[in-house]
Amino acid sequence: MGISTTNPATGETVREFDALTESEVEEKVARAAAAAADHARTSFADRAQILHRAADILDADSESLASTMTTEMGKTITAAKAEIAKCAKGLRYYADNAADMLADDIADADAVNASRAFHRFQPLGVILAVMPWNFPLWQVIRFAAPGLMAGNVGLLKHASNVPQTALYLEDLFRRAGLVDGGFQTLLISSKQVEAILTDARVAAATLTGSEGAGRSIGETAGGQLKKVVLELGGSDPFVVLPSADLEKAAKVATTARCQNNGQSCIAAKRFIVHTDVYDEFARLFVENMAAQKVGDPTDDDTDVGPLATEQGRQDVVDLVDDAVSKGASVLTGGQVPDGPGWFYPPTVIADITTDMDIYGEEVFGPVASLYRASDVDDALRIANDTDFGLGSNVWTTDSSEIEQFIDDLEAGQVFVNGMTTSYPEISFGGIKNSGHGRELAKFGIHEFCNVKTVWVA
Ligand code: NAP
Numbered sequence: 001m002g003i004s005t006t007n008p009a010t011g012e013t014v015r016e017f018d019a020l021t022e023s024e025v026e027e028k029v030a031r032a033a034a035a036a037a038d039h040a041r042t043s044f045a046d047r048a049q050i051l052h053r054a055a056d057i058l059d060a061d062s063e064s065l066a067s068t069m070t071t072e073m074g075k076t077i078t079a080a081k082a083e084i085a086k087c088a089k090g091l092r093y094y095a096d097n098a099a100d101m102l103a104d105d106i107a108d109a110d111a112v113n114a115s116r117a118f119h120r121f122q123p124l125g126v127i128l129a130v131m132p133w134n135f136p137l138w139q140v141i142r143f144a145a146p147g148l149m150a151g152n153v154g155l156l157k158h159a160s161n162v163p164q165t166a167l168y169l170e171d172l173f174r175r176a177g178l179v180d181g182g183f184q185t186l187l188i189s190s191k192q193v194e195a196i197l198t199d200a201r202v203a204a205a206t207l208t209g210s211e212g213a214g215r216s217i218g219e220t221a222g223g224q225l226k227k228v229v230l231e232l233g234g235s236d237p238f239v240v241l242p243s244a245d246l247e248k249a250a251k252v253a254t255t256a257r258c259q260n261n262g263q264s265c266i267a268a269k270r271f272i273v274h275t276d277v278y279d280e281f282a283r284l285f286v287e288n289m290a291a292q293k294v295g296d297p298t299d300d301d302t303d304v305g306p307l308a309t310e311q312g313r314q315d316v317v318d319l320v321d322d323a324v325s326k327g328a329s330v331l332t333g334g335q336v337p338d339g340p341g342w343f344y345p346p347t348v349i350a351d352i353t354t355d356m357d358i359y360g361e362e363v364f365g366p367v368a369s370l371y372r373a374s375d376v377d378d379a380l381r382i383a384n385d386t387d388f389g390l391g392s393n394v395w396t397t398d399s400s401e402i403e404q405f406i407d408d409l410e411a412g413q414v415f416v417n418g419m420t421t422s423y424p425e426i427s428f429g430g431i432k433n434s435g436h437g438r439e440l441a442k443f444g445i446h447e448f449c450n451v452k453t454v455w456v457a
Helices: 022-040 044-073 077-101 138-149 163-175 190-197 211-223 246-262 275-290 310-325 376-384 399-408 441-447
Strands: 003-007 012-017 116-123 126-130 153-157 183-185 202-208 227-231 236-240 268-274 329-332 347-350 367-373 393-395 449-456
Touching (some): 044 163, 138 163, 138 441, 246 275, 268 275, 275 329, 275 347, 310 347, 367 376, 376 399
Parallel strands (some): 126 153, 202 227
Antiparallel strands (some): 329 347
């Protein structure tokens, strides 16, 4: 696939872009390296001013930018505007709080025979960010806002299907007053990433994307002894136990599965329900899923727009077909609609067995897998029986069950009686094949810092 804007609601390619040549990439890397030295010398107050200006620009551009995002990857216009508002909030949050997160961390000087001992957080320099299309603005801002506040500069290799949003991001920081070269978009193919990551002027990388891309970038970074943060896929469990408010759980489950047209790493994908409430939850969930309005993403009242790419929809079709051919039941959805665009209906699949691909793989579309658990421990067992470990959800009002699931769910995040969501204020990341490292909050902002230990006699 080349670098282009292809509208998923129509299948029409509306703009194409050439990839940068080797010498154009070289020029940008050199500019980033020069900017890194300048930006590292700026004060927190200077950086905060830039981020506040960027937030104001986002607010002002919301209508047109939302339209670009919807055209490029099919998210509903309502979701696009909400994403922009979240990014503006995130920029302001780091502008206002990063200095505290990065203040010297004072150690016990007496214990180490010093007059002063502390850790100072200093920037690493040029960070390469390889990003996916599903939240084309937020994925980048959640790296850029803490990263720029920490004094790093960014090179963005965005997904090939969101080039206009990618270019907008470079322009955003330029208009906000960031030093020339402080944040640049590289319109390049994934094959061009390795050469950039092996360039000595690039200090580290962050990738949000698939497991395959994670392995590839992780290997290259490892070979270069460079720091890398990997935010990869997920197949998050959504566990419903007998004391849960079933009506609320079924509603939230629908949002958790269908948000962003079913294409979110932290979407709940496996719904694991205690046998005592399975039938009632299944009835409510299917009712809610079937009631979702699928259609034109530019309509304000559409719940679910098209999938972002033709291949992405085919992957979903293949997983559902494989399951059905091996005996799974389709409780709602499951059929590709006629007409243009890469639409797929909200779908619920039950009677899943371990030999089906859908049992172990991530479904990147609005398809829910429903599992019956014989008891609480069985629910936990099914929840953890996955190679992924990104987010997780448990619904119960029993305090001992809450503590048990907080302790025992194998995931980077546990949300109790709610759905997994990323917030600028709390950390985000996974374990197992969902990656390593953290984004956001104190843990995220420290990832791309030299934690310098200082000891003074
Ligand atoms: P993808 O194919 O891995 O693409 C993500 C980014 O990586 C794109 O910019 C892509 O460029 C680039 N890329 C792909 N293969 C590469 C390689 N071998 N070397 C260097 N760069 C490479 O991911 P996707 O399928 O579009 O996105 C969905 C996946 O991302 C899902 O698995 C989802 O769960 C995951 N995701 C994770 C998080 C999280 O925070 N954990 C958040 C959102 C999405 P091209 O577009 O040019 O191929």
